[in-house]
Amino acid sequence: MAQAVELTGQKCVACRADSPRVTEEQIASFHPQVSDWELLNDNGVMKLRRVYRFKDFAGALAFTNRIGEIAEDEGHHPLISTEWGRATVWWWSHKIKGLHVNDFIMAAKTDGLFE
Amino acid sequence: MAQAVELTGQKCVACRADSPRVTEEQIASFHPQVSDWELLNDNGVMKLRRVYRFKDFAGALAFTNRIGEIAEDEGHHPLISTEWGRATVWWWSHKIKGLHVNDFIMAAKTDGLFE
Numbered sequence: 001m002a003q004a005v006e007l008t009g010q011k012c013v014a015c016r017a018d019s020p021r022v023t024e025e026q027i028a029s030f031h032p033q034v035s036d037w038e039l040l041n042d043n044g045v046m047k048l049r050r051v052y053r054f055k056d057f058a059g060a061l062a063f064t065n066r067i068g069e070i071a072e073d074e075g076h077h078p079l080i081s082t083e084w085g086r087a088t089v090w091w092w093s094h095k096i097k098g099l100h101v102n103d104f105i106m107a108a109k110t111d112g113l114f115e
Numbered sequence: 116m117a118q119a120v121e122l123t124g125q126k127c128v129a130c131r132a133d134s135p136r137v138t139e140e141q142i143a144s145f146h147p148q149v150s151d152w153e154l155l156n157d158n159g160v161m162k163l164r165r166v167y168r169f170k171d172f173a174g175a176l177a178f179t180n181r182i183g184e185i186a187e188d189e190g191h192h193p194l195i196s197t198e199w200g201r202a203t204v205w206w207w208s209h210k211i212k213g214l215h216v217n218d219f220i221m222a223a224k225t226d227g228l229f230e
Contacts, residue, residue, distance in 0.1 A: 057192040061183045064197065068176045077172040079198040082179065084209075094199075 007033050007108035012074040013101075021046075021098040030104040037091075037107050039099075046099045047092040048107050052114055053085060060087040066113045076102050078110075122148050122223035127189040128216070136161075136213040145219040152206075152222050154214075161214045162207040163222050167229055168200060175202040181228045191217050193225075 007030060022030070031039065037048045054060040064082045067089060071077045081088040091107050093100040122145060137145070146154065152163045169175040179197045182204065186192045196203040206222050208215040 057183065057186060061180065064179065065176065068172065068197075071172060077199045079196055081194055081196045082183075083194040084192045 005029060007105050008112060010101075010105045010108075012076045012105055015076070015093050015095050015100050015102055017095045019093075019096055019100060021093075021096055022101055022104065026101060026104075027099075030101070034104060034107040034111060036111065042092075045092060045097050047090050048099065048103055049088065049090050050107070050110070052087045052089065054087065055085065057082075057084045060085060063087050063114065067110055070106070070109050070113065074102075074106065074109075076106055078106065120144060122220050123227060125216075125220045127191045127220055130191070130208050130210050130215050130217055132210045134208075134211055134215060136208075136211055137216055137219065141216065141219075142214075145216070149219060149222040149226060151226065157207075160207060160212050162205050163214065163218055164203065164205050165222070165225070167202045167204065169202065170200065172197075172199045175200065178202050178229065182225055185221070185224050185228065189217075189221065189224075191221055193221065 034048070037050045040047050040049050052063060054063065060082050064080045064087055067078060067080055079090040089110055091103040092098065093103055142154070149163070152165045155162050155164050167178060169178065175197050179195045179202055182193060182195055194205040204225055206218040207213065208218055
């Protein structure tokens with residue numbers, strides 16, 4: 001039986017405008033590993049979104065900064081909405097206007113920062 | 116002739132659920148001082164929003180952190196969407212579901228961080 005590819009531990013690969021979006025089969029394999037993330041269609045662009053809760057603004061901002069560090073390390077950047085008690089993180093790939101495997105990798109890494 | 120109250124240099128005052136929202140007259144006085152901010156109605160809640168541009172993600176995140184510092188100093192916190200090349204800042208007062216003079220003060224202070 002084929003093993004599901006584990007997202008944690010993987011590195012982002014270069015994403016170009018002609019890189020493939022994730023397939024339905026890949027989504028079926030990856031999404032259970034980042035099950036707290038919602039798959040959302042934002043005006044035709046598929047994105048991953050998760051809301052993380054904190055006890056204040058400073059906690060949310062500290063988490064935002066931790067995400068910033070892995071984003072720089074991997075060369076792939078999210079949108080993060082930081083507010084009192086909450087950080088909402090969106091991952092998607094601008095170049096392909098949708099989801100690349102990189103986004104699932106980064107979602108898993110983001111979860112790893114929170115746990 | 117009455118002088119317009121200058122926003123920069125003012126401190127936030129305590130905002131409670133029964134604190135007054137800004138009046139039309141106050142908006143007319145304050146908005147020209149923060150003219151790069153849009154007044155937006157977000158599902159019935161008036162908010163101030165400005166998009167700041169940067170050359171990369173790190174620049175946007177550094178600005179987000181500078182805003183975080185003044186937010187802690189003043190005890191009033193915005194929503195900041197941080198992404199590659201852009202930080203979008205929203206100021207409003209949750210407790211009164213709208214705009215308090217504090218929000219205009221903080222918009223002016225945010226502009227001061229950028230200039």
